[in-house]
Amino acid sequence: MKGSADQYAVVGHPVAHSLSPFIHSLFARQTEQSLTYRLMDVAPERFTERLQEFFTAGGRGVNVTLPHKTRALALADELTERARLAGAVNTLAVRRDGSLLGDNTDGAGLVQDLSVNLGWPVRDRSILLIGAGGAARGVIAPLLALAPRRIVIANRTAERAVALAAVFAGLGALEGCGFEELGGQRFELVINATSASLTGDLPAVPAAAFGADTLCYDMAYGRGDTPLTRWARELGCRDAVPGWGMLVEQAAESFRLWRGVRPLTAPVLAALTGRTAMPGGSAD
Numbered sequence: 001m002k003g004s005a006d007q008y009a010v011v012g013h014p015v016a017h018s019l020s021p022f023i024h025s026l027f028a029r030q031t032e033q034s035l036t037y038r039l040m041d042v043a044p045e046r047f048t049e050r051l052q053e054f055f056t057a058g059g060r061g062v063n064v065t066l067p068h069k070t071r072a073l074a075l076a077d078e079l080t081e082r083a084r085l086a087g088a089v090n091t092l093a094v095r096r097d098g099s100l101l102g103d104n105t106d107g108a109g110l111v112q113d114l115s116v117n118l119g120w121p122v123r124d125r126s127i128l129l130i131g132a133g134g135a136a137r138g139v140i141a142p143l144l145a146l147a148p149r150r151i152v153i154a155n156r157t158a159e160r161a162v163a164l165a166a167v168f169a170g171l172g173a174l175e176g177c178g179f180e181e182l183g184g185q186r187f188e189l190v191i192n193a194t195s196a197s198l199t200g201d202l203p204a205v206p207a208a209a210f211g212a213d214t215l216c217y218d219m220a221y222g223r224g225d226t227p228l229t230r231w232a233r234e235l236g237c238r239d240a241v242p243g244w245g246m247l248v249e250q251a252a253e254s255f256r257l258w259r260g261v262r263p264l265t266a267p268v269l270a271a272l273t274g275r276t277a278m279p280g281g282s283a284d
């Protein structure tokens with residue numbers, strides 16, 4: 001019955017560009033779940049009020065995107081451990097007793113895309129994480145949980161990278177620095193967690209960070225290459241992928257939290273990009 005479908009939404013500002021309604025509608029069709037999922041453009045000062053209205057009216061859950069992820073953290077009655085570590089919430093779910101659970105599925109989405117879709121084992125590998133904002137913070141603990149040899153966080157503003165590394169120091173081999181301090185070090189995985197791609201910019205990491213076998217993963221996505229994946233290819237990197245897989249996988253994790261069933265992601269990823277699950281595959 002259409003009228004009784006459970007309601008979900010993605011909350012952002014702006015949010016019109018979001019692909020989440022498309023992704024979740026495919027998940028719902030595939031798993032035969034009766035739900036609606038819509039866009040909610042909410043200005044920062046109205047976040048709490050609008051969400052309370054949504055949940056009072058029977059809404060079951062939301063995805064939260066920029067610029068609201070720390071506001072959602074404050075709104076949740078309880079946090080998952082990964083949301084607490086990420087310092088941000090991208091998924092809110094109403095529980096049986098009416099309380100709000102805050103989760104963060106971004107890191108799990110990245111790790112799932114790397115390990116399963118791309119068939120790239122993180123264990124014992126060296127990782128360069130570019131950026132020290134919220135996007136970088138969200139993926140550190142899930143990556144460290146897979147026991148990489150080391151993670152170096154490099155950021156345009158070096159102090160932010162050093163401070164971020166200190167937050168997670170107890171969880172694994174982690175250090176923070178500025179771009180120039182990277183020197184000639186080469187990494188097996190380079191992840192771009194800066195917002196530079198969104199403005200068409202290239203973070204000023206040394207070319208030496210990339211070898212032919214380096215996987216270059218840009219958490220940003222768009223049509224074709226991002227500035228970083230294009231540059232990595234020019235440097236001779238065989239595998240350079242934008243973050244479509246992370247987008248779909250974090251959505252699948254949210255869907256599972258809400259509905260208790262994890263949808264298959266490969267058909268949805270293929271519908272978005274033409275990318276199919278294959279080791280070392282390219283997103284193009």
Ligand code: ATR
Pocket residue numbers: 130131132133134135136155156157160193194195196201202203204
């Ligand atoms: P988010 O929550 O999306 O990570 P943020 O907290 O504003 O957003 O962080 C943005 C990140 O992108 C930061 O690491 C920022 O570097 P600074 O800390 O030096 O500002 C990085 N960034 C943005 N534009 C960049 C650019 N053109 N080159 C390199 N890094 C950039």
